[in-house]
Amino acid sequence: MNPHSVSVAQEPSSRIHFNEVVTRDGFQNESVFIETDDKVALIDALSACGYAKIEVTSFTSAKAIPMLRDAEAVMHRIRRVAGVEYSVLVPNVRGAERALECRPDELNLVMSCSESHNLANLRMARHQSLQTLLDVVRHVQQAKPLHPVAVNVSLSCVFGCPIEGAVPLSVVQQLVQTFVDAGVRGITLCDTTGMAHPAQVQQVCDWALQAHPQMQWTLHFHNTRGMGLANVLAAVQSGVRRFDGSLGGLGGCPYAPGATGNICSEDALHMLQAMGFDTGVSLPLLLPLARALPDLVGHALSGQVAKAGVTEDLHPMPCQP
Amino acid sequence: MNPHSVSVAQEPSSRIHFNEVVTRDGFQNESVFIETDDKVALIDALSACGYAKIEVTSFTSAKAIPMLRDAEAVMHRIRRVAGVEYSVLVPNVRGAERALECRPDELNLVMSCSESHNLANLRMARHQSLQTLLDVVRHVQQAKPLHPVAVNVSLSCVFGCPIEGAVPLSVVQQLVQTFVDAGVRGITLCDTTGMAHPAQVQQVCDWALQAHPQMQWTLHFHNTRGMGLANVLAAVQSGVRRFDGSLGGLGGCPYAPGATGNICSEDALHMLQAMGFDTGVSLPLLLPLARALPDLVGHALSGQVAKAGVTEDLHPMPCQP
Numbered sequence: 001m002n003p004h005s006v007s008v009a010q011e012p013s014s015r016i017h018f019n020e021v022v023t024r025d026g027f028q029n030e031s032v033f034i035e036t037d038d039k040v041a042l043i044d045a046l047s048a049c050g051y052a053k054i055e056v057t058s059f060t061s062a063k064a065i066p067m068l069r070d071a072e073a074v075m076h077r078i079r080r081v082a083g084v085e086y087s088v089l090v091p092n093v094r095g096a097e098r099a100l101e102c103r104p105d106e107l108n109l110v111m112s113c114s115e116s117h118n119l120a121n122l123r124m125a126r127h128q129s130l131q132t133l134l135d136v137v138r139h140v141q142q143a144k145p146l147h148p149v150a151v152n153v154s155l156s157c158v159f160g161c162p163i164e165g166a167v168p169l170s171v172v173q174q175l176v177q178t179f180v181d182a183g184v185r186g187i188t189l190c191d192t193t194g195m196a197h198p199a200q201v202q203q204v205c206d207w208a209l210q211a212h213p214q215m216q217w218t219l220h221f222h223n224t225r226g227m228g229l230a231n232v233l234a235a236v237q238s239g240v241r242r243f244d245g246s247l248g249g250l251g252g253c254p255y256a257p258g259a260t261g262n263i264c265s266e267d268a269l270h271m272l273q274a275m276g277f278d279t280g281v282s283l284p285l286l287l288p289l290a291r292a293l294p295d296l297v298g299h300a301l302s303g304q305v306a307k308a309g310v311t312e313d314l315h316p317m318p319c320q321p
Numbered sequence: 322m323n324p325h326s327v328s329v330a331q332e333p334s335s336r337i338h339f340n341e342v343v344t345r346d347g348f349q350n351e352s353v354f355i356e357t358d359d360k361v362a363l364i365d366a367l368s369a370c371g372y373a374k375i376e377v378t379s380f381t382s383a384k385a386i387p388m389l390r391d392a393e394a395v396m397h398r399i400r401r402v403a404g405v406e407y408s409v410l411v412p413n414v415r416g417a418e419r420a421l422e423c424r425p426d427e428l429n430l431v432m433s434c435s436e437s438h439n440l441a442n443l444r445m446a447r448h449q450s451l452q453t454l455l456d457v458v459r460h461v462q463q464a465k466p467l468h469p470v471a472v473n474v475s476l477s478c479v480f481g482c483p484i485e486g487a488v489p490l491s492v493v494q495q496l497v498q499t500f501v502d503a504g505v506r507g508i509t510l511c512d513t514t515g516m517a518h519p520a521q522v523q524q525v526c527d528w529a530l531q532a533h534p535q536m537q538w539t540l541h542f543h544n545t546r547g548m549g550l551a552n553v554l555a556a557v558q559s560g561v562r563r564f565d566g567s568l569g570g571l572g573g574c575p576y577a578p579g580a581t582g583n584i585c586s587e588d589a590l591h592m593l594q595a596m597g598f599d600t601g602v603s604l605p606l607l608l609p610l611a612r613a614l615p616d617l618v619g620h621a622l623s624g625q626v627a628k629a630g631v632t633e634d635l636h637p638m639p640c641q642p
Contacts, residue, residue, distance in 0.1 A: 120639050162636045194625075195632045197595035198554050225632065226588035226625040227595075229551040233519050255636045259629035267547035274518035274548075304515075304547035308580035311516045311546065315483045315576045318441050 016272050016279045017052035017242040019218060020265055022293075023074075024055040024089055026250030028065050029261070030297055036070045038296060040077045045289050046247070047081040050280040055108060055244075058089035059099040075102035087152065091122075096136045103147040107140060108188075109133045110154045113171050114161030117192070121156065130178065137182045152186040153179045154220065158204065160195030162255040169204065176212065186216030188244060191231065193255050194224020198234035205238035218242040221263045223249060223302070228263035229271055236272065243268060247286075248293045248301035264303035266290045270310060283310060337593050337600045338373035338563040340539060341586055343614075344395075345376040345410055347571030349386050350582070351618055357391045359617060361398045366610050367568070368402040371601040376429060376565075379410035380420040396423035408473065412443075417457045424468040428461060429509075430454045431475045434492050435482030438513070442477065451499065458503045473507035474500045475541065479525065481516030483576040490525065497533065507537035509565060512552065514576050515545020519555035526559035539563040542584045544570060544623065549584035550592055557593065564589060568607075569614045569622035585624035587611045591631060604631060 023043055027034050039057075046054055056078065062069035071088065080086060087106035090096045096107055111129035112118035118126045137151055158172050172189070179187055189204060196204075201219070208217050219235045219242070221228045232243060245265035252261045266286050269279050283305075290306040344364055348355050360378075367375055377399065383390035392409065401407060408427035411417045417428055432450035433439035439447045458472055479493050493510070500508055510525060522540070529538050540556045540563070542549045553564060566586030573582045587607050590600050604626075611627040 116638060160632060163638055165633070165635055194629065197592055197632070199596040224625060224629045225591060226550055226585060227592050229547055230554040230592060233551045233554055254639070259625055264547060270546060271518055271548050271551060275520040304545060304580055308515065308545045311481060311518070312486070314486055317437060317484055318575070 013239070013241065014277050015241060016236075016277045017218075018265065018269060018279055018281055019053040019055060019087070019242065019244045020046050020051045020247060021055040021220075021244050021262065022046075022247035022250050022265070024058050024068065025244075025262060026246045026248075027297075028058060028067050029250075029252045030067055032298060033067055034296065036073050036077070039070070039074050042289065042296070043074070043078045045285075047079065047084050049282050049285045049289070051084055052242075052280060053085040053087055053106070055087045055089065056104070058091075059095035060089070060091050064091075072098065072102060075099075075104065085150075090136060092132050093135050093139045096139055100140075100143060100145050100149065103145075104149060105147075106150045106152055106185075107136065108152045108154055109136055110156060111175075112156035112161075112192070113167050113175060114157040114164050116163035117157045117161045120163060130175070134178075134182055137179075137184060141183065150185040152188060152216070152218070153184050154188040154190050156190045156192040158189040158196075159191040159200055160193075162193045162195070169207065172204070173207070173211070176208070176215075180212055180215060186218060186242075187212075188218040188220050190220040190244075191222055192220075194222035194227065194259070196221065196231050197227055198230050201231045201234040202238050205235050205240050209239050216242065218244060220244040222251075223260045223263050225259075228260075229268060232263065232268050232271070236277070245269070248290050248303045248306065250293065250297065250301060260302040264290075264301075264305075266305050267303055270305045274311060334560070334562065335598050336562060337557075337598045338539075339586065339590060339600055339602055340374040340376060340408070340563065340565045341367050341372045341568060342376040342541075342565050342583065343367075343568035343571050343586070345379050345389065346565075346583060347567045347569075348618075349379060349388050350571075350573045351388055353619060354388055355617065357394050357398070360391070360395050363610065363617070364395070364399045366606075368400065368405050370603050370606045370610070372405055373563075373601060374406040374408055374427070376408045376410065377425070379412075380416035381410070381412050385412075393419065393423060396420075396425065406471075411457060413453050414456050414460045417460055421461075421464060421466050421470065424466075425470060426468075427471045427473055427506075428457065429473045429475055430457055431477060432496075433477035433482075433513070434488050434496060435478040435485050437484035438478045438482045441484060451496070455499075455503055458500075458505060462504065471506040472504075473509060473537070473539070474505050475509040475511050477511045477513040479510040479517075480512040480521055481514070483514045483516070490528065493525070494528070494532070497529070497536075501533055501536060507539060507563075509539040509541050511541040511565075512543055513541075515543035515548065515580070515582075517542065517552050518548055519551050522552045522555040523559050526556050526561050530560050537563065539565060541565040543572075544581045544584050546580075549581075550589060553584065553589050553592070557598070566590070569611050569624045569627065571614065571618065571622060581623040585611075585622075585626075587626050588624055591626045595632060
């Protein structure tokens with residue numbers, strides 16, 4: 001235990017709920033298909049690490065995201081661990097129907113706060129996406145599946161759009177209100193291409209937690225411009241306790257070739273744990289998975305703790321020359 | 322201007338003083354000698370960017386740090402720009418004598434808060450380093466050089482030692498008091514191997530600014546475990562306004578092969594500017610230097626903004642497939 005840790009460990013609010021998105025958000029951007037066996041093995045290993053949630057896969061069409069064409073097989077074969085929620089992304093009612101047969105704990109829906117980004121990424125206007133997602137929410141509410149399923153909505157480009165630039169907070173607020181009214185359990189505010197800075201994060205999170213204190217808020221940051229963990233810090237200072245992250249930082253950004261994508265789960269967890277937060281995740285179990293990931297995907301990754309070790313890893317006195 | 326920026330730009334405390342250490346701390350760790358012409362050209366280009374300070378070189382022995390064996394030549398050939406301080410590292414009185422003939426604006430002295438790290442890095446015990454540095458301080462005070470020169474002390478391993486582990490704050494406090502009593506102008510608190518976390522940074526900075534408000538405090542972070550910019554954020558929230566950084570994040574860490582070293586100057590400056598701080602540094606002038614640096618040193622660098630561009634760089638609508 002670091003002697004300088006802030007003693008937050010006894011307060012209820014020191015609990016961080018971390019959502020691992022590597023097998024969905026990370027793998028969907030890879031160029032080489034990850035075998036179903038490897039996906040299942042990784043998810044099972046991640047389940048053992050103590051994550052609050054794992055975004056397992058996506059029930060989109062195999063044509064749109066070929067890397068995740070084995071969604072059903074993956075969901076049927078993973079071993080569920082009590083206390084871990086298994087979430088899946090669905091784009092529409094058809095995807096939700098497919099997903100619900102696999103008994104996920106959560107459906108994650110996605111649309112963008114930016115019209116241009118929504119058109120570029122989802123190939124429809126925002127009002128069409130909104131209608132599509134509200135149809136899914138109603139479908140879930142009416143289907144009353146035996147296995148209880150929650151709905152989360154991930155809003156892209158909350159902190160800026162790589163095509164349009166600034167996104168007015170009022171646009172975010174209006175979309176949030178619509179999904180609050182529709183009765184979703186959670187909303188994830190996504191900095192899709194790493195445009196957020198800490199002062200902005202603080203402003204948006206302060207608004208979100210004050211305006212809708214009952215909403216399950218999650219923050220999703222990218223490290224495209226190096227600010228990922230600074231933004232996590234700003235969010236956690238505002239009171240946010242749920243974060244998305246990707247093992248090894250896997251997950252690129254099509255608008256910034258060569259730049260890093262999602263924040264690295266183990267780096268974020270390491271920082272939050274050093275600060276005294278209870279993440280529930282075992283770094284000794286997680287770091288070997290991060291260190292094995294470059295071989296699985298066939299390229300180097302941006303995560304730092306997997307290379308440097310945790311702060312507590314000491315080194316021998318170097319030999320005098 | 323980002324619409325979510327915190328409006329700190331009008332307050333006096335919004336001014337950030339940034340010290341570029343790439344040609345000293347960065348280059349000294351390289352394996353291939355950087356030609357004197359290239360060093361001078363880079364320093365002159367950095368001077369034009371608006372830095373508050375540049376740590377130009379080190380007056381150590383050519384045997385100890387062969388990469389910086391051209392310290393005199395570099396100092397004599399750079400073009401000084403009004404408003405930029407030119408600092409040099411000196412290890413002892415002999416180094417200070419050599420340095421003073423080159424009219425630096427500041428001498429930077431270094432010792433470690435950890436006995437093991439001081440032995441490993443400087444090959445002497447802390448009490449010997451302390452005596453050596455106090456001799457330099459007295460030498461400068463008695464030499465009364467025509468060109469006024471300030472003294473800064475960089476304390477290594479303030480936030481932890483890679484050999485010993487935790488470093489008690491009381492050890493840091495005692496060393497600080499000694500140098501305060503000796504009359505130095507500034508003290509740099511260094512996280513030499515990237516062990517600091519934001520809660521610890523806040524605690525140490527809060528103490529430093531409250532205990533010695535007249536001291537010119539600088540924070541020097543490494544990004545070894547990905548927390549570099551989060552620590553900058555924590556320090557700036559505590560009121561720190563001076564930071565070290567290295568162009569491109571150049572500067573390795575011998576204890577963590579493969580991990581990044583110093584925080585990346587342009588990434589830190591980009592974040593602070595996005596938050597509304599006045600750094601004085603022009604990113605349009607600086608980013609081309611960061612983008613040219615991999616060719617100069619012969620390897621890739623960890624900086625993100627040089628790859629991704631600034632937040633304001635927009636992208637065209639992608640073609641529909």
